[in-house]
Amino acid sequence: MxxxxxxxxxxxxxxxxxxxxxxxxxxxxxxxxxxKISGRISIAQIYGAFWLNINGTTTNRTYRYLxxxxxxxxxxxxxxxxxxxxxxxxxxxNTFANVELYFPNxxxxxxxxxxxxxxxxxxxxxxxxxxxxxxxxxxAAISQLSILPESGTILQYSTATLYGIRVEL
Amino acid sequence: MSITRLTTNGLTGTKYDTVSADNYYxxxxxxxxxxxxxxxxxxxxxxxxxxxxxxRAFGKSTTTSDQDLRWQYNGDTSASYSIHYLLGxxxxxxxxxxxxxxxxxxxxxxxxxxxxxxxxxxxxxxLDYANPYKNKTSRHLGGSENNTxxxxxxxxxCWYNTAPITSILFYxxxxxxxxxxxxxxxxxxx
Numbered sequence: 001m002x003x004x005x006x007x008x009x010x011x012x013x014x015x016x017x018x019x020x021x022x023x024x025x026x027x028x029x030x031x032x033x034x035x036k037i038s039g040r041i042s043i044a045q046i047y048g049a050f051w052l053n054i055n056g057t058t059t060n061r062t063y064r065y066l067x068x069x070x071x072x073x074x075x076x077x078x079x080x081x082x083x084x085x086x087x088x089x090x091x092x093x094n095t096f097a098n099v100e101l102y103f104p105n106x107x108x109x110x111x112x113x114x115x116x117x118x119x120x121x122x123x124x125x126x127x128x129x130x131x132x133x134x135x136x137x138x139x140a141a142i143s144q145l146s147i148l149p150e151s152g153t154i155l156q157y158s159t160a161t162l163y164g165i166r167v168e169l
Numbered sequence: 170m171s172i173t174r175l176t177t178n179g180l181t182g183t184k185y186d187t188v189s190a191d192n193y194y195x196x197x198x199x200x201x202x203x204x205x206x207x208x209x210x211x212x213x214x215x216x217x218x219x220x221x222x223x224x225r226a227f228g229k230s231t232t233t234s235d236q237d238l239r240w241q242y243n244g245d246t247s248a249s250y251s252i253h254y255l256l257g258x259x260x261x262x263x264x265x266x267x268x269x270x271x272x273x274x275x276x277x278x279x280x281x282x283x284x285x286x287x288x289x290x291x292x293x294x295x296l297d298y299a300n301p302y303k304n305k306t307s308r309h310l311g312g313s314e315n316n317t318x319x320x321x322x323x324x325x326x327c328w329y330n331t332a333p334i335t336s337i338l339f340y341x342x343x344x345x346x347x348x349x350x351x352x353x354x355x356x357x358x359x
Contacts, residue, residue, distance in 0.1 A: 073257075117308060123251045
C-alpha cells in the first residue's frame with residue numbers, strides 16, 4: 001500500500017514576517033518530497049520570486065522555465081536560485097501565491113531534479129505564473145530546504161508545508 | 170522518523186510536528202462519477218478541518234467543441250474572481266488574464282463529444298482554503314489531447330473573499346458534463 005502525503009512539517013509566518021523558512025534534518029526514509037507554499041513577499045512589485053537553498057547551498061543550480069504574465073508567454077533559463085514566481089506586495093491585498101515543488105528520489109545518489117508549478121494572482125490583467133524544471137548537480141541527499149524571498153521578507157500568514165511520499169514495494 | 174529541527178528565523182505561530190511521520194494526510198472527501206450527462210457537479214458542506222484541498226477532474230463535454238471547466242465558491246456569482254492562464258496548443262504558447270470575473274476556469278479541459286472515449290484531465294490545488302486572512306488562490310494543471318488537437322494548461326484563479334470555502338459548484342462553459350465525467354475532492358490535513 002502506498003503512503004501518500006505524509007506531512008513532515010508545516011509553518012505559518014507570524015507578525016513581522018520572516019527572512020526565510022527552513023526545513024532541516026529532513027527524514028531520509030521517503031521516496032519523494034512535495035513542498036506546498038502559499039506565500040507573499042514584501043517587495044513592492046507584482047512579480048516577487050521565491051528562492052530556494054538546498055542543504056545550505058546555492059551553487060551547481062540550473063533551470064528552465066515557461067512563464068505567463070497575463071498577456072504573453074515566454075521561456076528562458078538560468079543558473080541562480082529562482083524556483084518560482086511568488087506574490088509581490090503590489091498585488092491585490094490578502095492574496096497569496098500558490099506554489100508546488102516536487103522532488104522525486106531526493107535521497108538518491110544521482111543529481112537532483114525537481115519540478116515547480118507556481119502562480120501568483122492579482123485582480124488585474126497582469127499576474128505571473130511559471131513552470132520550472134530545475135537541477136541541482138550534486139549527488140548528496142537533500143536534507144535541508146530553505147525558502148527565501150528574492151528581496152525583503154516573507155509576509156505574515158504565508159504558509160509552507162513539506163510532505164513525504166513513500167512507495168511501499 | 171520525525172524532523173528533529175525546524176528553524177524559522179524568528180517566526181511566531183510555527184507548528185512543529187513531533188508525531189510519527191507515517192500518517193495519511195491526503196484523504197478523499199467526495200467523488201461524483203456521472204452515469205449520465207449532467208449540467209453541474211457540486212460539493213457542499215466541505216469539512217473545515219483540512220489545510221488544503223485538491224480537486225481531480227476527468228471530464229468530457231456534450232457539445233461539439235472543447236469546453237472550459239468552470240466553478241464558483243460558496244454560491245458567489247458576483248464579479249469577485251480573477252483568472253489567468255498559460256497554455257500551449259502544439260503550435261504556440263499563449264497567456265492572458267482577466268479581472269473582476271464571475272467565475273474561475275480551467276481552459277478547454279472538457280473534451281468535445283466528437284471524440285468518443287476521450288476525456289480531459291486537470292488537477293486543481295486550493296491552498297489554505299479555510300484561512301480567514303487570505304483570498305483563495307487556486308492553481309490548475311491539466312489539458313486535453315484528442316489525436317487531432319489539444320492543449321496543455323497552467324491556469325490560476327482567485328476568489329477575492331477571505332471566507333472559508335464551504336462549497337464548490339462546477340459546470341461546463343457550454344452544454345453538460347458527459348457520461349463518466351468524474352470530479353473528486355481530496356483534503357490534505359493540517
